[in-house]
Amino acid sequence: MATQQTQVLGRALLTPAVALLFIWMIVPLAMTIYFSTLRYSLLDSETWGFVGLENFRYFLTDPAFLTALRNTLVLVGSVLAITILLGTPLALLLDQQVVGRSIVRLMVIAPFFVMPTVSALVWKNLLMHPVSGLFAWVATLVGATPIDWFNDAPLLAVIVIVAWQWLPFATLILLTALQSQDEEQKEAAEMDGASALSTFIYLTLPHLARPITVVILIETIFLLTVFAEIFVTTGGGPGLATTNIAFLIYSQALVQYDVGNASAGGLVAVVIANIVAFFLVRIVGRNLEA
Amino acid sequence: MKHVLSALLGAATLLGAAPSVAQTTLTIATVNNGDMIRMQALTNEFTAKNPDINVKWVTLEENVLRQRVTTDIATKGGQFDVLTIGTYEVPIWAKKNWLIPLDNLGSDYDTADLLPKIRDAVSASGKLYAAPFYGESSMMMYRTDLFQKAGLTMPEKPTWDFVIDAANKLTDKSGGVYGICLRGKAGWGENMAFLTAMSNSFGARWFDEKWQPQFDKPEWKKTLSTYVDLMKAAGPPGASSNGFNENLALFNSGKCAMWIDATVAASFVTNPKESKVADKVGFALAPNAGLGKNANWLWAWNLAIPAGSKKAAAAEKFIAWATSKDYTKLVASKEGWANVPPGTRTSLYQNPEYLKVAPFAKLTLASIDAADPNKPSVQSVPYVGVQYAAIPEFQGIGTSVGQQFSAALAGSSTVDAALAAAQTATEREMKRAGYIK
Numbered sequence: 001m002a003t004q005q006t007q008v009l010g011r012a013l014l015t016p017a018v019a020l021l022f023i024w025m026i027v028p029l030a031m032t033i034y035f036s037t038l039r040y041s042l043l044d045s046e047t048w049g050f051v052g053l054e055n056f057r058y059f060l061t062d063p064a065f066l067t068a069l070r071n072t073l074v075l076v077g078s079v080l081a082i083t084i085l086l087g088t089p090l091a092l093l094l095d096q097q098v099v100g101r102s103i104v105r106l107m108v109i110a111p112f113f114v115m116p117t118v119s120a121l122v123w124k125n126l127l128m129h130p131v132s133g134l135f136a137w138v139a140t141l142v143g144a145t146p147i148d149w150f151n152d153a154p155l156l157a158v159i160v161i162v163a164w165q166w167l168p169f170a171t172l173i174l175l176t177a178l179q180s181q182d183e184e185q186k187e188a189a190e191m192d193g194a195s196a197l198s199t200f201i202y203l204t205l206p207h208l209a210r211p212i213t214v215v216i217l218i219e220t221i222f223l224l225t226v227f228a229e230i231f232v233t234t235g236g237g238p239g240l241a242t243t244n245i246a247f248l249i250y251s252q253a254l255v256q257y258d259v260g261n262a263s264a265g266g267l268v269a270v271v272i273a274n275i276v277a278f279f280l281v282r283i284v285g286r287n288l289e290a
Numbered sequence: 291m292k293h294v295l296s297a298l299l300g301a302a303t304l305l306g307a308a309p310s311v312a313q314t315t316l317t318i319a320t321v322n323n324g325d326m327i328r329m330q331a332l333t334n335e336f337t338a339k340n341p342d343i344n345v346k347w348v349t350l351e352e353n354v355l356r357q358r359v360t361t362d363i364a365t366k367g368g369q370f371d372v373l374t375i376g377t378y379e380v381p382i383w384a385k386k387n388w389l390i391p392l393d394n395l396g397s398d399y400d401t402a403d404l405l406p407k408i409r410d411a412v413s414a415s416g417k418l419y420a421a422p423f424y425g426e427s428s429m430m431m432y433r434t435d436l437f438q439k440a441g442l443t444m445p446e447k448p449t450w451d452f453v454i455d456a457a458n459k460l461t462d463k464s465g466g467v468y469g470i471c472l473r474g475k476a477g478w479g480e481n482m483a484f485l486t487a488m489s490n491s492f493g494a495r496w497f498d499e500k501w502q503p504q505f506d507k508p509e510w511k512k513t514l515s516t517y518v519d520l521m522k523a524a525g526p527p528g529a530s531s532n533g534f535n536e537n538l539a540l541f542n543s544g545k546c547a548m549w550i551d552a553t554v555a556a557s558f559v560t561n562p563k564e565s566k567v568a569d570k571v572g573f574a575l576a577p578n579a580g581l582g583k584n585a586n587w588l589w590a591w592n593l594a595i596p597a598g599s600k601k602a603a604a605a606e607k608f609i610a611w612a613t614s615k616d617y618t619k620l621v622a623s624k625e626g627w628a629n630v631p632p633g634t635r636t637s638l639y640q641n642p643e644y645l646k647v648a649p650f651a652k653l654t655l656a657s658i659d660a661a662d663p664n665k666p667s668v669q670s671v672p673y674v675g676v677q678y679a680a681i682p683e684f685q686g687i688g689t690s691v692g693q694q695f696s697a698a699l700a701g702s703s704t705v706d707a708a709l710a711a712a713q714t715a716t717e718r719e720m721k722r723a724g725y726i727k
Contacts, residue, residue, distance in 0.1 A: 042364035043682035045386070047724065058722065063714065064690075130528045148528050151700045237476045238530050239697025239708075254357050256686030257364065 035263035042257035055264035064240050064248055069272070072244040075159060076223040076276075080216055082163040087170030087215070088208065092200075094171065095178045105175075112168035116228035123161045124150070124233045154234050154241045161229050166222075170215045177211035178204070213284045220280060224273050245269050314604045315344040319359055320374040321591060322349050325424050325554075325631045328621065329612055335620060336611050343604050352479065356685075363388050363596050370596060371605045375420060376479075377411040377590050377663075381680050384414035390595045390602055391417040395610040403615070403635045407658055408590050420592035421613040424554065425633030427657035428487055428587045429650075430574040431541065431559055432548045433567060436460055436467070447584070450491070450516065450577045453548065457524035460547035469524030471546035472517070475533035476696040478688025483677040484550070485695060487587040489513040491578050495667040496679050501725035503716035505691075505709045515705045518698055530700040542566060550576055550585065553657055556650035557628055573653045575660065581668050587677035588661035590634065633658060683723045690715050 039051045059065060094105055111119065127134045128149040136146030149157040181204065189199045227246045230236060236243040236251065243251075249269060253262035320326045326349070333345050348370070350358060355374065362369045363383065375383070383389050395401070395418075401409070404422060412420040430453075432444055442456050457469030473484045486496070494509035504510060521529050526540055534551060538558060541549045542565040549555075562568040576585040593609045595602050611617060615637060621630045628647040630638065632654060638644055639655045648654075666676040673679035678688060691712040698708035720726045 041682070042361060043382075044723070045364075062718075063711065151528055151530055234531075235476060237693045237696055238700035239693055239703050241697070241702060251686075251689070254361075255689050256683075257360060258686070 032263045032266055035259050036267055038260045040258075040260040040263075042259060051260070055260045056268065059252075059261055059264045059268055062248075064243060067240045068243045068245050068248040071155060071240075071242065072224065072246075072272075074155065075162065075226060075244055076220055078159045079163045079166055079223055080219055082159070083166045083170040083219065084212060084215060086163075087167055087174050088212075090167070090171045091174035091178055092204075094175050109168045109172055111165055112172075114165070116165065117232050119165055120161055120229040120232035123157075123164075128157060150234050151238065154238065158226075158229055158233060158242050161233070162223065162226055165229075166219055169219065173211050173215050174208060177208055181207050216284055217277075217280060220276060221273075224269075224276065245272065313342060313344055314601050315346055316371045316601060316604055316608055317346045317348060317369060318372040318374075318608070319348045319350070319355060319370045321352050321355050323352075323591070324558075326374065326591070328625065328629070329423075329617075332617075332620060332624070336608060339611075340604075340607060343607065345608065353477070366598060368596070368598060371599050371601045372608060373594050373596055374423070374591055375594055377408075377588065377592070378675065378678050378680060378684070380412045380420045380592060380594065381414055381674060382682055383594075384419040388597050389419045390597055390599065391419055392421055392595070392606060392609065393417070394603075394606055395421065399610055399614060400637075403637050405634060405636055405655075405658060407588060407661065407663075408634055411588065411590060411663055412592050420594035421609045422590040422592050422634040423613055424631035425588075425590035425658060426553045427589075427633075427654065427661050428484070428551060428576050428585065429553050429556070429653055429657045430548060430550050430576055431555065432572050432574065433544075433546075433570050434572040435567075435570040436547045437572070444572055444574050447575050448577045450579050453577045454516070454520055454524075457520060457548060461524040466545055468526040468540075468546055470520060470548045470550075471526055471532065471537045471540050472521060472529070472550060473533055473537065474521065474525075474529040474696055474699045475531050475536070476689065476692040477533070478678060478685055478692055480533045480692065481696055481699075482688045482692040483587055483589075484585075485513065485517065485692075486677040487576070487585045488517060490667045490676065491576070491581065491583045491585040492516070493579070493581050493583075493668045495669050495671045497672055497720075497725075499670060499672050501672060501720055503713055503720065505713040505716065510709060511705065514695060514698060514709060518705055521699055522701075530696045552589070553650065553654040554632060556654065557632070557648065560649065561628070573650050575653065575657060583666075583668055584657075584660050586657050586661040588658060588663055589677070681723075681725075683719055683725075687716050687719050690719075 036055050037050060037052060039047055039049050039054070041047070090108065094101070094108065098104065114122075125133070128147075130136050130146050130148040130151075133146070135149075139146040147153065185203060186199060189203055194202070225246045226244060227250065230242050230244065230247050231250070234242045236247045245265070246269070249262050249265040252258050252265055320330070330347050330349065333347075337343060337345060348358075359370065359373050359375065360379075361367070363373070380389070384391075401418065405425065408422045408425045409418070412418060412422055430444070430448060437444055437456070437460075440456075440459050442459065444456075445452065453470070459469070460467065461469035473481045475481055489495075489510060492509050492513045494507065494513055495504055497503055526532070526545060532540070534555070537546070537549055537551060538555055540546050541555075541559055544566050549559075556571075556573065559565045559571050560568050565571075578584045593612060595605045595609070599605060613634070615635065618630045618635070618638060622643070626647065627641075627644045630644065632638065632648075632651075639651055645651050661676045663674050663676050663680075665671075671679075673681060675684075678684055694703065694708040694712045694715070697703035698705050703711070717726065
């Protein structure tokens with residue numbers, strides 16, 4: 001009887017916190033849903049009114065939408081591939097005993113702590129600039145024509161910048177996992193005469209499966225909303241070459257001041273994120289069980 | 291305890307209230323352009339004369355300023371007491387009663403002295419809704435030394451054929467000199483300002499009288515293909531990300547033989563402190579295609595007061611000060627006549643001291659006079675505005691069309707594809723906004 005009372009009391013005491021969190025989450029969502037059913041342009045107050053699903057129809061049939069969706073998926077996919085394919089060997093290297101290991105680790109992790117806008121500016125003006133950038137300088141040194149990154153390969157340029165930022169994250173997670181690997185198992189494998197490669201494939205890789213899943217899940221959540229890097233470097237262009245869903249919603253809201261349409265776009269983005277998450281969890285999430 | 295607290299509170303209130311004799315604090319939103327930064331530095335002169343007014347500045351980059359100011363006024367946020375807005379916003383916002391008409395600028399303000407084209411642009415139904423701070427058109431700036439070396443003479447009213455021919459002759463890519471620098475960065479106030487002005491000279495227009503977009507017409511095709519071909523043959527690399535500031539830097543470092551852009555650039559390119567080619571710059575009108583229209587635009591940055599402001603009287607005092615003839619004299623006495631804000635007053639263009647230090651003054655005035663917001667193109671149009679259409683939807687449409695055109699310049703899209711995409715996108719927006727039934 002006493003336990004039941006404590007339980008009730010405990011729940012009662014938790015209620016304010018839960019309610020606050022609930023309101024915190026539900027109010028913005030409810031307002032977005034409400035706005036998405038309105039014709040609500042900041043610049044044109046005479047035509048406000050309920051339009052039902054018209055905003056959704058309009059957003060989904062926008063010729064820019066499919067391009068933005070494709071760009072989003074390409075961006076997320078490429079950055080995931082780069083960070084994991086480069087992060088794993090990097091983590092293996094950092095796991096070795098070398099002189100000054102802690103300093104090397106710090107340097108490798110540093111990009112993650114640079115603000116996205118700052119790193120985008122650095123890449124744009126100091127590294128990738130076709131006239132005054134470091135890459136252009138190197139290219140002219142070896143007698144090649146400098147690449148005009150943001151003109152000729154804009155999406156690739158953005159992918160490189162974002163991948164540079166997220167590589168430390170993947171490396172860090174994988175490195176921590178490596179350090180928890182059972183040393184005795186590795187020694188046993190060595191004594192049995194297993195090569196380094198097969199030790200990696202049959203021992204290390206299965207051990208890393210779970211942290212890789214974590215990296216994929218967490219990075220996907222953040223990469224779906226990449227914005228600052230695009231805003232600073234290419235402004236979504238040229239044309240629509242680097243417009244992703246987040247940037248498209250931004251331009252609806254703050255270039256066209258169309259609140260209704262931007263809200264509809266925001267909800268579409270939520271749905272897309274959920275679809276992606278659903279498949280991700282089905283494909284890789286099994287690793288998290290057990 | 292309670293007594294101590296209330297005593298402390300009382301003392302604090304007294305202390306806070308004592309020095310402020312009905313102080314008014316004005317929050318002013320402005321652009322980070324050189325002339326506005328100078329105004330900010332001279333604010334002390336204003337507050338010295340008006341001790342009851344404090345001034346707080348919010349200085350932002352053009353696009354950010356526009357977003358902040360527009361969302362603030364549309365949602366009736368009331369953050370700002372004085373707004374810096376362009377000629378594009380004035381007629382739209384005046385019609386919505388978002389601005390307070392400026393009726394009390396003072397007896398010595400001399401409204402009649404404002405250049406008629408600029409005054410019209412900031413007025414609605416005969417009332418001034420904003421006061422122009424500086425005004426501009428576009429014109430041709432070119433390198434006299436390069437022209438002389440190539441044996442070319444810039445006519446006073448160049449045609450596009452001459453400009454294309456000269457640009458090809460003057461381009462020396464291995465020497466790092468490009469025949470012509472033009473805007474390519476996407477945005478309704480960036481590449482579209484230039485391209486719309488250029489299209490006017492080719493006889494194109496944004497909309498016909500029924501608001502039907504005109505990008506499928508031969509005039510636009512001629513405009514865009516001329517622009518893309520010219521820039522590919524004689525433009526600098528990376529042109530699709532060059533806006534006003536990027537081109538200014540290129541011209542000042544001697545990399546452009548010609549540049550068509552805002553008349554305010556003239557005082558920067560002839561300033562030896564900023565420009566390597568200061569003594570080798572010539573000026574001419576913006577080019578034409580023989581149809582009677584030059585590629586001129588018309589723009590002014592203006593100060594205005596949002597409706598509902600509780601500090602309108604103080605705000606109006608500030609606006610009268612910052613846009614008066616006395617302010618011009620103040621800048622001249624501190625920084626020299628070449629640095630005064632140009633393009634708003636007739637008297638400035640009759641001032642011999644200004645004309646002496648500003649070789650570009652005559653052409654600036656001629657260019658402003660040549661632009662006609664009510665009849666921007668050879669064909670008749672349903673909108674007002676030279677390098678824009680003064681409707682609320684234009685910012686969004688102009689920017690998405692600008693993106694298509696910058697893709698054509700970057701080579702990731704063809705001229706035909708860019709025009710077709712611009713036509714579809716504009717038609718969609720205009721249908722949605724209810725212009726096309």
